[in-house]
Amino acid sequence: MRFYFINWIVSNCCQSLKTSRYCYAPTHISMNHQEANTDARARGSLFQTRVQTAVRTPTEQKFIAGGVCRTNVQLTGKVAVVTGSNTGIGKETARELARKGARIYMACRDTQKGESAASEIRADTKNSQVLVRKLDLSDTKSIRAFAEGFLAEEKQLHILINNAGVFMCPYSKTADGFETHLGVNHLGHFLLTHLLLERLKESAPARVVNVSSVVHHVGKISFHDLQSEKNYSPFFAYSRSKLANVLFTHELAKRLQGTGVTTYAVHPGIVHTEVTRYSFLMHLLWKLFYPFFKSAWEGAQTNLYCALAEGLEPLSGKYFRDCKRAWMSPKGRNNKTAERLWDVSCELLGIQWK
Ligand SMILES: NC(=O)C1=CN([C@@H]2O[C@H](COP(=O)(O)OP(=O)(O)OC[C@H]3O[C@@H](n4cnc5c(N)ncnc54)[C@H](OP(=O)(O)O)[C@@H]3O)[C@@H](O)[C@H]2O)C=CC1
Ligand SMILES: CC1=C(/C=C/C(C)=C/C=C/C(C)=C/C=O)C(C)(C)CCC1
Structure with a gap:
């Protein structure tokens, strides 16, 4: 944690002086961070990412970043859908998939925000096949409209990243x-996956990352x-939805055996994104401690690993963090609860999914 506080003060001063996002990149510090800079191209546009990288010692960097997806797989001719990709982890996931040549459907509830992220990604990756489509996971009509439009437009789907939250x-x-x-974190993605599943099966090998x-x-x-009508706690309601994601992955993997479609649950790390927008306390912790959290690009790495890494098929249904398999709560693999x-x-969704 050497120099952390000095660096922290410097970085915050730079921020408050509204320093250009390009000018605070202390190369003498960053140069030591070989690992972190491997993909500086992808992350260089993010001022805060640079600060995060700059204030960490190499050991801290290795510990916090937690793994980089290093596959050489090329995705030309492949199709991917990423939900909630106008910002944060989803945006960086979409960016890296686009860099590998896939056609990307950025499924966003605000298409204006989506378009601005998409034009940034198109310019950065030189991939013009980055498309924005409206998807509001808090409305099953919007989910059905998105799926209908997608199925009419695309004959293949290789990667579905259920990221929005x-x-x-x-x-x-x-x-x-x-x-x-x-509704948004679990049921919305449950319905979306249901509606897109035939396309995934037709395009196998294909993957669903939750x-x-x-x-x-x-x-x-x-x-x-x-x-949560009798008792509501924002934190426990969120935790429940995230346990539901793991249970869904577990059950989906069982039901997809032999289809060529596999599925994985991911913890992206503690990532400095807009995720804390509803919680004042969390937002404050974010502001104070963000150099210790992953950047959005670092947070995207396990999504990319589960979508792309070769030989992961036997681990369908499992839970990953830091680009490796991680310990899943026994509650997340309880067959009875999952079923x-x-x-x-x-x-609840009025669907039949056997
Ligand atoms: N950041 C972290 O530390 C952690 C994040 N996660 C998970 O990672 C995922 C990505 O989060 P992160 O990037 O951090 O957060 P952000 O808040 O930065 O991004 C969330 C994305 O989800 C979208 N979204 C929210 N509600 C809806 C909806 N109703 N319909 C469609 N899209 C919606 C947002 O759109 P809009 O911008 O329009 O609101 C945004 O694009 C989430 O599932 C989160 O739970 C898990 C562990 C830790
Ligand atoms: C790590 C850490 C902290 C912050 C944790 C936070 C803020 C976690 C947020 C988690 C989220 C957003 C999970 C989403 O699924 C503290 C309390 C500052 C103390 C020092 C260690």
């Missing part, structure tokens, strides 16, 4: 009356109050 928002309900964390979180360990699926959650999700 809300974190610790005040109690609210989606257009269909689901508690927002459950972005969960380490907090799935403290999540609890209370079937008697799934919508029941699957049935309840189908019932």
